[in-house]
Amino acid sequence: MKATGDQQLLKRINRSVLLRLLRAQPGLSRARLAQESGLTKSTVSLLVRELIDDGWLSESDATTPGDGMGRPSTPLVINVGMRALIGVEIAVQVVRVAAVSLGGEVLSSAIEPLLDKSPGAACRQAAVLVAQAHAQLVLRGLALSGIGVGVPGAVDDQSGLVRFAPNLGWRNVDLLPLLATSLAAAGVPQVPIQLQNEADAAALGEFEFSPEGAGEDPLVFVNCDYGVGAGIVLNDRLFIGAQGMAGEIGHTILQVDGPRCSCGRRGCAEAFFGERTLAQPDADPLRAGTFLGVLLQNLWVTFNPRVIVVGGNSCAIHPELLEEAMRTVEKFADAAAMPPPLLRAARYGALAPAVGAAAFVLHDYLRPMN
Amino acid sequence: MKATGDQQLLKRINRSVLLRLLRAQPGLSRARLAQESGLTKSTVSLLVRELIDDGWLSESDATTPGDGMGRPSTPLVINVGMRALIGVEIAVQVVRVAAVSLGGEVLSSAIEPLLDKSPGAACRQAAVLVAQAHAQLVLRGLALSGIGVGVPGAVDDQSGLVRFAPNLGWRNVDLLPLLATSLAAAGVPQVPIQLQNEADAAALGEFEFSPEGAGEDPLVFVNCDYGVGAGIVLNDRLFIGAQGMAGEIGHTILQVDGPRCSCGRRGCAEAFFGERTLAQPDADPLRAGTFLGVLLQNLWVTFNPRVIVVGGNSCAIHPELLEEAMRTVEKFADAAAMPPPLLRAARYGALAPAVGAAAFVLHDYLRPMN
Numbered sequence: 001m002k003a004t005g006d007q008q009l010l011k012r013i014n015r016s017v018l019l020r021l022l023r024a025q026p027g028l029s030r031a032r033l034a035q036e037s038g039l040t041k042s043t044v045s046l047l048v049r050e051l052i053d054d055g056w057l058s059e060s061d062a063t064t065p066g067d068g069m070g071r072p073s074t075p076l077v078i079n080v081g082m083r084a085l086i087g088v089e090i091a092v093q094v095v096r097v098a099a100v101s102l103g104g105e106v107l108s109s110a111i112e113p114l115l116d117k118s119p120g121a122a123c124r125q126a127a128v129l130v131a132q133a134h135a136q137l138v139l140r141g142l143a144l145s146g147i148g149v150g151v152p153g154a155v156d157d158q159s160g161l162v163r164f165a166p167n168l169g170w171r172n173v174d175l176l177p178l179l180a181t182s183l184a185a186a187g188v189p190q191v192p193i194q195l196q197n198e199a200d201a202a203a204l205g206e207f208e209f210s211p212e213g214a215g216e217d218p219l220v221f222v223n224c225d226y227g228v229g230a231g232i233v234l235n236d237r238l239f240i241g242a243q244g245m246a247g248e249i250g251h252t253i254l255q256v257d258g259p260r261c262s263c264g265r266r267g268c269a270e271a272f273f274g275e276r277t278l279a280q281p282d283a284d285p286l287r288a289g290t291f292l293g294v295l296l297q298n299l300w301v302t303f304n305p306r307v308i309v310v311g312g313n314s315c316a317i318h319p320e321l322l323e324e325a326m327r328t329v330e331k332f333a334d335a336a337a338m339p340p341p342l343l344r345a346a347r348y349g350a351l352a353p354a355v356g357a358a359a360f361v362l363h364d365y366l367r368p369m370n
Numbered sequence: 371m372k373a374t375g376d377q378q379l380l381k382r383i384n385r386s387v388l389l390r391l392l393r394a395q396p397g398l399s400r401a402r403l404a405q406e407s408g409l410t411k412s413t414v415s416l417l418v419r420e421l422i423d424d425g426w427l428s429e430s431d432a433t434t435p436g437d438g439m440g441r442p443s444t445p446l447v448i449n450v451g452m453r454a455l456i457g458v459e460i461a462v463q464v465v466r467v468a469a470v471s472l473g474g475e476v477l478s479s480a481i482e483p484l485l486d487k488s489p490g491a492a493c494r495q496a497a498v499l500v501a502q503a504h505a506q507l508v509l510r511g512l513a514l515s516g517i518g519v520g521v522p523g524a525v526d527d528q529s530g531l532v533r534f535a536p537n538l539g540w541r542n543v544d545l546l547p548l549l550a551t552s553l554a555a556a557g558v559p560q561v562p563i564q565l566q567n568e569a570d571a572a573a574l575g576e577f578e579f580s581p582e583g584a585g586e587d588p589l590v591f592v593n594c595d596y597g598v599g600a601g602i603v604l605n606d607r608l609f610i611g612a613q614g615m616a617g618e619i620g621h622t623i624l625q626v627d628g629p630r631c632s633c634g635r636r637g638c639a640e641a642f643f644g645e646r647t648l649a650q651p652d653a654d655p656l657r658a659g660t661f662l663g664v665l666l667q668n669l670w671v672t673f674n675p676r677v678i679v680v681g682g683n684s685c686a687i688h689p690e691l692l693e694e695a696m697r698t699v700e701k702f703a704d705a706a707a708m709p710p711p712l713l714r715a716a717r718y719g720a721l722a723p724a725v726g727a728a729a730f731v732l733h734d735y736l737r738p739m740n
Contacts, residue, residue: 218611230672235605241588241674251706252668255625256660264705290626298622302600302672304611335634336621 014039015047016366019056022078023366027060029073048076055082055143056102078102084142086133087205087358088126088149089198090114091313092167092226095122097129098351099137100358102145104209108136109351119162119173120182127182134188146192146365148357149179150201152227154244160195163244166262167226194360198353199223199247200238203231204363205356206309206347218305221346222249222296223353224312224321226275230299231356237367250274254294269295273321275314285318292321293328300329300341311346384409385417386736389426392448393736397430399443418446425452425513426472448472454512456503457575457728458496458519459568460484461683462537462596465492467499468721469507470728472515474579478506479721489532489543490552497552504558516562516735518727519549520571522597524614530565533614536632537596564730568723569593569617570608573601574733575726576679576717588675591716592619592666593723594682594691596645600669601726607737620644624664639665643691645684655688662691663698670699670711681716 017037022028028036034044051057060075080103089096095114099107110129114122126149134144153165162173179193196204203221210216218234228250232239240246250270251263258267262276271277272291296308315322326343333340346352387407392398398406404414421427430445450473459466465484469477480499484492496519504514523535532543549563566574573591580586588604598620602609610616620640621633628637632646641647642661666678685692696713703710716722 218616234609235607237605239588239604242676243674245674246588246672248671248674251671253624253664253702256664264707265702266705294623294626298668299672301618301621302616302669304613304616304618306612332623332635335636337634 011047014043015051015056018044018047018051019078020366022057022076026077027075029075031073033076052079055079058082080105081141082143083145084137084140085145085358085361086130086137086147087201087354087356087360088130088147089201089353089357090122090126090149090151090168091198091353092152095126095129096351096354097126097133098348098354098358099133100209100355101142102362104205104355104359106348106351106355107140107142108133109354111350117168119170119175120178122168123175123178123182124185127179127186127188130183131186131188144189144191146194146358146361147179147183147188148194148196148201148360149175150196150198150353150357151175152198152225152229155195155197155200157240157244162195192361192364194357194364196238196357196360197229197231197240197244197247198225198356199229200231200240201354201356201360202311202346202348202352203233203309203356204238205352205359207233208359208363208366209347209355216306218303220299220303220305220308221352222292222299222308222310222312224273224275224292224310224314226313228270228274228295228312232303234303237363249295249299252295252298254291273314278314278318278321285320286324288318289321289324290328292325293332296325296329296341296343297332305341307342307344309344309346311349311352313350315345316350381417384413385421385426388414388417388421389448390736392427392446396447397445399445401443403446422449425449428452450475451511452513453515454507454510455515455728455731456500456507456517457571457724457726457730458500458517459571459723459727460492460496460519460521460538461568461723462522465496465499466721466724467496467503468718468724468728469503470579470725471512472732474575474725474729476718476721476725477510477512478503479724481720487538489540489545489548492538493545493548493552494555497549497556497558500553501556501558514559514561516564516728516731517549517553517558518564518566518571518730519545520566520568520723520727521545522568522595522599525565525567525570527610527614532565562731562734564727564734566608566727566730567599567601567610567614567617568595568726569599569601570610571601571724571726571730572681572716572718572722573603573679573726574608575722575729577603578729578733579717579725586676588673589677589679590669590673590675591679591681591722592662592669594643594645594662594680594684596683598640598644598665598682602673604673607733619665619669622665622668624661643684648684648688648691655690656694658688659691659694660698662695663702666695666699666711666713667702675711677712677714679714679716681719681722683720685715686720 034041058079085100087098096111098109154163160176221231230247230249251268253267255267259271261268261271273288348355404411428449450471455470466481468479524533530546591601600617600619621638623637625637629641631638631641643658718725
């Protein structure tokens with residue numbers, strides 16, 4: 001509520017406004033940017049010059065016939081040829097790294113088994129992969145703008161602490177300093193580092209790198225992995241709840257007195273289609289798909305989202321899981337005589353959390369007020 | 371994103387900033403308001419003068435020792451003695467009306483059976499009750515600032531149309547003109563009228579009239595009535611989803627192939643503890659309470675809310691329903707070795723949607739940017 005009068009913040013906000021306008025409408029001229037943003041032409045000219053100098057924007061070669069005065073105007077576009085992002089997922093069993101363009105194109109990716117679950121060792125392993133990805137960016141002539149890291153646990157929004165990542169055995173781990181040290185040791189240049197829950201990251205990736213621009217709001221990303229969780233984007237930002245624990249949908253009860261879950265409760269979604277359950281010799285992926293369908297139907301009526309995106313390792317291993325879930329949701333919709341909700345598989349497949357972690361860097365840059 | 375330069379909007383926003391500061395910290399002086407808001411002292415003085423003239427603020431008699439300069443300063447407070455709001459709930463079987471102070475005190479209330487479900491007749495019946503409530507406000511010397519109306523259906527945020535209220539048999543009803551005509555015919559002065567879904571309204575009432583000020587965010591209000599629905603407040607505003615249908619939690623599936631619901635699906639929450647089910651001769655309120663507990667546990671892990679508030683007619687008729695639900699949630703929390711979520715009964719009981727509809731008028735005034 002407080003207007004600080006901070007000129008630097010104001011400049012960051014105005015820069016982000018221009019970048020978001022150009023993402024939604026590539027090719028706008030300075031004059032059109034001034035019209036659309038409400039900023040004066042001289043302010044726009046100044047900010048555009050800075051953004052070009054910083055490598056965010058470039059001037060397109062083509063000039064357009066221009067405004068009513070007959071003067072030609074120069075179309076501006078986001079410069080996807082100068083900057084890039086790197087995203088990391090420290091998962092329960094693997095580490096994934098993806099280098100991503102500002103437009104969401106995956107430039108390179110790598111996956112390795114996680115050798116040691118201790119936070120320090122995980123950071124060192126990730127840093128080596130990041131250094132390799134960075135070397136490839138350098139070969140392409142791209143500068144690294146930031147690194148995002150996703151972890152399978154709750155991350156405190158303020159402190160950056162990993163509060164609790166049960167499947168890694170982490171509690172209150174201050175990961176950012178460990179990451180910074182490991183990245184520096186691996187020779188990665190010092191850039192902003194963002195830390196986020198893996199499902200939240202995956203949701204942001206689908207949101208920011210949507211082919212239509214960031215417009216699918218609300219968006220719910222259901223991550224079916226070792227654990228089952230959701231990332232929720234609404235009102236143009238992540239929704240994480242009071243203590244950063246929102247989206248723990250793997251522990252919604254789908255059957256009273258159902259099978260025992262690792263959390264101690266009975267009948268949780270994760271007990272029906274978490275990776276451990278699906279790995280059992282007597283696992284029934286079709287039944288698991290039915291319960292995933294129930295979960296998706298429940299998210300549908302609770303959030304009335306524009307889209308539900310489903311991803312994670314279980315979907316990659318068991319394609320019938322999502323197929324059966326989609327059939328189940330359609331049956332529920334038919335029974336209620338309603339059109340079914342928009343459901344789709346994750347655009348980035350198993351890389352969704354890593355790409356999403358990279359997207360988080362962009363998201364943060366474009367929304368300095370969040 | 372567009373800065374319109376609209377001076378009127380800017381003034382409304384600045385007025386709302388001052389009102390919200392004074393609600394959170396009653397007794398602030400003009401000088402403190404300027405510090406806290408970042409507005410200049412002359413702007414604050416001008417706006418405070420207007421707000422006093424319009425009856426929103428008053429100067430407290432007591433003066434405080436003042437700032438370091440030794441000058442006394444005049445504490446300002448929200449004027450609860452001049453303005454009031456009226457809220458209406460058109461429910462499936464009854465009409466409820468409440469006159470409410472700006473501080474959330476219920477000044478008068480009335481309830482009548484709904485005589486005729488047609489939109490025109492319902493508006494006429496509600497208007498007569500509003501006129502009676504208004505007459506009582508006049509006797510107290512209070513001016514009416516606005517009227518809020520809650521209905522058991524989905525309301526389109528933009529057009530104000532009631533898209534669908536199945537239990538009233540309404541579809542695409544343009545209620546606001548009908549209300550305006552009926553209210554004018556009943557002699558109620560012309561003031562802003564707000565229309566909202568009943569559970570959404572109830573959620574806003576609990577949010578805006580919280581004894582601690584509007585700070586319980588996220589807040590989920592579970593309305594157990596003829597239908598079962600939720601109102602969700604997060605990021606300081608209502609969350610209604612892509613088509614205004616979020617919170618239809620009565621149709622989350624709690625048992626695969628469970629009892630048939632009125633919506634056509636099987637195993638919905640409403641089939642276990644909707645009012646129709648509870649009214650059956652063989653109804654089992656304890657079992658119903660267990661399923662309400664499952665629903666609350668599921669909302670808890672999905673939203674990680676600061677508080678879940680439970681209300682509605684079923685809770686008033688069957689006190690054991692909420693008691694058993696709370697026990698069930700505690701059992702789930704114990705099983706997961708987690709502290710249970712904060713759950714409480716609606717502060718305004720069966721009046722929650724009517725009081726909440728009144729709160730909507732205040733909410734809208736205090737958040738002109740939403």
